[in-house]
Amino acid sequence: MGATTSLASRQLSVTPGQAVEATVLVRNNGTLVDQFTMDIVGDSREWAEVTPRVMNLMPGQDGEVTVRFTPPRNSSVPAGQVPFGVRVLSREDPPNSSVAEGAVDVEPFMDLQLELSPKSSRCRTRAVHEVVVENSGNYPIPVEVVTNDPEEQLKLSLDHSTLTVQPGTSAFLKLRAKPYDRFLRGPDKRLPFGVTALAPDQPPVNMDGTVVQQQMLPKWLLPAAATVLAAAVVLAVLWFTLVKPTVQTAAREAGKSAAEEAQAELQEQANLAERRAVAAEEKANSAAKKVDEMAAGGGAGAGAAGAGGRGATTDDQGVDISNGSAVDFRITTDADAQPDPAEFESFTVPDGVIPADKTLVLTDIILQNPRGDSGTLAIKRGDDVLYATGLQNFRDMDFHFLEPWTFSPDQPLTVEVSCQLPGAPAPATGKCTPAVSFSGRLSGPTPS
Missing domain, CATH: 2.60.40.2310 (Immunoglobulin-like)
Structure with missing residues (x-):
């Protein structure tokens, strides 16, 4: 028959942090001595305690069970009614176990x-x-x-x-x-x-x-400013007492060294010029001696030919190159731009400048490249190249020859140009236009 239970009070009220008790009456309705186990079901089981938890009852005997509720004083148990049940389990007749139900009213509190x-x-x-x-x-x-x-x-x-x-x-x-x-x-x-x-x-x-x-100015500002000022003073003292004299001494030494180097370079150039002058003088003396020897071997007729008592100076073809009429002319070029630097365009002496029976004796040359064309310029005597230079190497450049260049009628003067890049501003035709000015004399064959 199991057990029957009855709860003395089904509505309980408790303040969190305090306790409230309820009494449950348990009766053995069976015919055998039975053992009963009590526990709590519901949300209150964490803060409820049953005493005793186990009891033995004779048939028809009653027993009392005390249930103590002590909700904690914190937010884990919300205010309001919390249902609970006291469950009684029979060892001899488990299917006929019973539950006594009730509710605990947890009062609100503020913290x-x-x-x-x-x-x-x-x-x-x-x-x-x-x-x-x-x-x-x-x-x-x-x-x-x-x-x-x-x-x-x-x-x-x-x-x-x-x-x-x-x-x-x-x-x-x-x-x-x-x-x-x-x-x-x-x-x-x-x-x-x-x-x-x-x-x-x-x-x-x-x-x-x-x-x-705090004050608007940081406290470290004034000490830092004082430190910076002191450092500036120290640096100024070091500059004027140590660094500046050292720099000035180094500058003087560097200037003295540079002056000595410049003086040595100028002295070397002067020595080179003196050596060249001596060499030119020796060459002139040698030429004069040779003329004197030729005059001495040529007899009175040859002596008469030289107004000063010397014979005429001739080239290897017998042309008198020591005198003649002065001549000045200019060869202008108009070369097409082309990528192959080996291709040249040839430009000759303007017509009528050199008679067919005259020899051209050149003493001065002026090279002109005012627009800065790029390419190569060559001066030729017949098929021989006497001088070649890159156009980008000069804008204006002049030469004066101690030993003049001679151009016989069968070895005419020509100027060849290989144009790679016209200078700025380039002409509309896109051509290189360097020019060469020539100065010299026109000499004829030496009289027989």
Whole structure:
């Protein structure tokens, strides 16, 4: 037959942190001695205790079981009714176990806490604090957060001031504190303020904080400026006493060395010019001696031919190149641009400048490339190249010959140009236009 149970009071009320007890009557309705085990079912089993948990009853015998409920004083058990059941299990007749049901009314309680982080801050223009509103009670609490400035030196603002905090949770608010006045230099100022949390039917919860206002100029600025100034003074002293004399000495030594090098180079050039002059003089003396020898061997007729008592100077073809009429002319070129540097265009002496029976004796040449063309220019005697140069190597360049160049009628003077890139501004035709000016004499055959 199992057991029957009855609960003395099905409605219980308890304040969190305290205890309430209920009595359960258990009767053995069977015909055998039976052992009964009691436990709690429902959400209250974590904070409920059954005494005793096991009892033995004779047939028809009654027994009492005490159930003690002690809900903790925190947010883990919300306020309101919590159903429970006292289950009685029969060892001899398990299918006929029974349950006595009831409910515990957990009363509400409030535990509102307020924190400020940090409690004290340092700033020059604005400080930021965090306000934490924590509800450790067992029901939602509507809260209003207000600030106060007892000395009226701060502008205080919250991102929001009204909120509802659920049990077992915390709300976070940003509090910005801005001093009304600023100062460049001076001691720190302590500016107190307060934060209050207001809830219905509950006393206010207060928290005090402080803003330490600092001077606008950093404290390290003046020492750093003094250090920099001292370093500047030290550097200036070092400059004028050590570095500058050393630099000046080095500069003087460098200038002296450069002057000595320049003087040596000028001396070397002077020596080279002197050697060239000596060589030219020796060459002239040799030529004069040769003329004298030719005059001595040629007899009176030859002596008469030389107005000064010397014979005429001739080339290897017997042409007198020591005198003649002066001649000046210019060969201008107009060469097409082409990529092959081996291809040349030839330009000759203008017609009528050199008679067919005259020999050209050149003593001076002026090369002109005013537009900066690129390519190659060559001066030829017949098929022989006497001089070749790159156009990019000169704009104006002149030559004076100690030993003149001679051009016989069968070995005419020509100028050849290989144009690779016309200079700027290039003509519309895209051609290179260097020119060569020539000066010399026109000589005829030596009289027999």
